[in-house]
Amino acid sequence: MARAPDTLNKRATVKDVARVAGVSAGTVSNALSGKRRVDSQTQARITAAIEQLGYVPNLAARGMRTGRAGTIAIFSSMPIAVAGGQSRLGFLMEIAASAAESAMQNNLALLLIPPIADPATALGTIGFDGAILVEPSADDPYRALLAARGVPTVLIGPAAGMSDPSVTLDYRQMATLLFDHLVELGARRIPLVIGQSARASNLAFREVYRERCATLGLTPEIIALPEADGEIGAERAIDAHIANGGAPDGILVPIDAMATGVMSALRTRGLSVPGAVKVATRYDGLRARSETPPLTALNLHLDEVADLATRLLVERIEAGSDTSDVKAPDPELLARGSTLAG
Amino acid sequence: MARAPDTLNKRATVKDVARVAGVSAGTVSNALSGKRRVDSQTQARITAAIEQLGYVPNLAARGMRTGRAGTIAIFSSMPIAVAGGQSRLGFLMEIAASAAESAMQNNLALLLIPPIADPATALGTIGFDGAILVEPSADDPYRALLAARGVPTVLIGPAAGMSDPSVTLDYRQMATLLFDHLVELGARRIPLVIGQSARASNLAFREVYRERCATLGLTPEIIALPEADGEIGAERAIDAHIANGGAPDGILVPIDAMATGVMSALRTRGLSVPGAVKVATRYDGLRARSETPPLTALNLHLDEVADLATRLLVERIEAGSDTSDVKAPDPELLARGSTLAG
DNA sequence: GGCTCACAGTAAAACGTTTTAATGACTTTA
DNA sequence: TAAAGTCATTAAAACGTTTTACTGTGAGCC
Secondary structure (H helix, E strand, C coil): CCCCCCCCCCCCCHHHHHHHHCCCHHHHHHHHHCCCCCCHHHHHHHHHHHHHHCCCCCHHHHHHHHCCCCEEEEECCCCCCCCCHHHHHHHHHHHHHHHHHHHHHCCCEEEEECCCCCHHHHHCCCCCCEEEEECCCCCCHHHHHHHHHCCCEEEEECCCCCCCCEEECCHHHHHHHHHHHHHHCCCCCCCEEEECCCCHHHHHHHHHHHHHHHHHCCCCCEEEECHHHHHHHHHHHHHHHHHHHCCCCEEECCCHHHHHHHHHHHHHHCCCCCCCCEEEEEECCHHHHCCCCCCEEEECCHHHHHHHHHHHHHHHHHHCCCCCCEECCCCEEECCCCCCCC | CCCCCCCCCCCCCHHHHHHHHCCCHHHHHHHHHCCCCCCHHHHHHHHHHHHHHCCCCCHHHHHHHHCCCCEEEEECCCCCCCCCHHHHHHHHHHHHHHHHHHHHHCCCEEEEECCCCCHHHHHCCCCCCEEEEECCCCCCHHHHHHHHHCCCEEEEECCCCCCCCEEECCHHHHHHHHHHHHHHCCCCCCCEEEECCCCHHHHHHHHHHHHHHHHHCCCCCEEEECHHHHHHHHHHHHHHHHHHHCCCCEEECCCHHHHHHHHHHHHHCCCCCCCCCEEEEEECCHHHHHCCCCCEEEECCHHHHHHHHHHHHHHHHHHCCCCCCEECCCCEEECCCCCCCC
C-alpha cells in the first residue's frame, strides 16, 4: 500500500480528497462534519480517499471559516512559583489536568496561560474560544481584558458579585463542615490559623468561625498570618500561641502549608495528634495526605469542579447566551488520623 | 473617546485599519509584523487607527497564511490520575508550568494534552507547531503519530536511541550523586528500594547501584516493587526486609511515594532518621520537603529543563532542520535532615 | 542626462476550509 | 401530466491575513 509522501509534498487538502473521490470540495466538507446528509456510497469513497492520501484537515483554515479556535484557556493569575508554591500548584494543576480531560471530550484543547507581566499584548497572540479563571481576585487583570474582548468566561470560585457565570465554591460550607467536625469530636478550644489577606476564602472561614463560636459559646482565637510566611510562619505562631495560653484541643487551619507547620510545632511540643489536639485542614493535597498522621481534610471534588466549569464554558460558547451559575458538588469530609483515633 | 462597539458590530479587520489610516492592507500587515520598513509617519497613523478601532488580529487567519498555529503541546502519555498520582502530577506540572512561561516568551501558548483513549482522532482536532514529550516510554503512542505527521518534537528524558532531539536527563548521574552521598556519610548497608518496571529511570538506578556496590565492596540489596503499590507497598516491603535481615544504615529510594512509605516504616520501628538510618530520594517535590525530617533529594532544575526543551523546540520549528540534543543542567544534591544530623 | 538603486507603498493572489445559492434528478401530490 | 417537494450534489463566494510582483519617486553615480 503506497503511503502518501508526507514530508516532501505539501499536505493533501480537501480539494485533493475531492478529486480522488470524484466529488466536490463541499461534499467532502459535509462528509467530514456531518452537517448535511451525504450518500453512503460517496461517503465511502471519500473516507477511502482520505485514508489513501493521509488527509489531515488544516485547522487554521477551518478555524478561520468557523470562527472557532478549538481551544479554551485556563488562567492562573497568581504567580505559580511564588504564592503558595507547590501546594497552590497542586490545587491549580489538579483542576487544569481535569479540565484538559473534559475539554478534550468536547473536542477542545486546553491552553495553560501563566501569569505574565504584560497580559494585554500577550493575549493578542493567542487565540481561544473561552476562558476559565480560577479563584480570580476582585481586580484580576485578565478578567477585564477578557470581558472587553467579549471572550466567554467562566469563573471557579466564590459566588461574589462578578458578572461572569461561575462554578461556585462554598467556602462557608467548607468551614462549617470542618469546624463542626472538630466540635463533634469533643474539641472546645479550637484556634483558627488562617491567612491574613482579604481573599474570599479567608473571609468566609473567619466569618463562619466567629458565628459558630458565638452560637456554641466558645471563645474564638484567630491567628491571622501572612500567607507568604507559610509553613514556618504558622509553626512559630502556633508555638507562641501555645506558650502564652496553653494547649488547645483542636486546631482549624485551612491552608495546607500552614497545617504542615502547625503539625511540626505540635510534634516538637510533644502534643499528640489526635490524642491531645485534633487538626483539620481544607485542601486534600499531597501535603495533607503525607502528614503523620494524615490530615483530616475535604474532598473538594476538583475533578468534577473542573468538569463542570468546562461544560459550562462550552455551553456558553455554543449558546452565545448567558448561562446561570452552577454550584460545585458538596465538599465531603475526609476524616483521617489527625482527628480520628486510629 | 468613542469606544469601538465590540459586541454588536463585527470585529475590525486589517482592511478597516487600512482604510482609516489611508493605506493599503499590505502596509498594515507590514507595520504589524515589522517584516518590511514602513515610514514612521504612516506607522504612527496605523497604530492610531488600530487603537481607535480596537483592532485585534484574527489569529486563525494569520495562522492559515503563515502555517503556524502559535501553540506548542505538552504531552503526558501517562494517565495522571493513575501512575504516581499526585507526585507525578507535581513532577509533570512543574515542567508544564515552566514550559508555559517560556513558551509565552516566544509568543507561543502551551497546550496541555492529557492522555486519551484514542490519540489518533483527537490529534486531528488540535493544531500545534511542535510537541514536548515528557519521559516517553519506548512504545509511546504519541511519538509515532507525531513523527508520522511530521510535527517537530522534543523529548525530555533519557538519551535513549530515540530519533527526536531531547533534553537528556542523566539518571546515572542522579543515582551516583545520591548513592555516593550516603556512602560518604558512612553508610555501608544501603538497600535500594525501587520500581520494578522497565522504565529507563529504574534501569539506570539499578545499574549504577550494582556497579558502585561492586566497586566499593558492598553487598547490593535490591527491593523491586510494583510502582502501583506506592507508599504502602514500600512501607510493607522495607519492614519485611528489616525483619528478615536487620536494620540498614542507609536507604536509597528514588521514587518519592516509596520514600514516604519507607519513612513511615522506620518511624514505627523506632529507627531514627538520620541517626540510625539515612534516607535519600530523587525528586524534590512536596513529598520530600514535607517529610519529617525533610528528605535529601536532588534539585533537578526542572524549570531550566522545561525552558531548554521549549527553546530547543522553538529552534527546531523555526530552523526546520534537526537540532542536536541538549544536556539537562547537572542535578544538585540537596542534603537535608534525612541524611544530615542537626 | 541617462542609468541604476533603494525606498515606501499598492493591488491582487493565495492559503484551505465552510457555507450559500443554485442545479438537476427523482418522487410525491393535485 | 403538471406542479411542488425532496434529495444529493456542485460551483463559487467568503473568511482575514500575508506575501508576491509590480509601480512610482526621488537620490546617487558616472
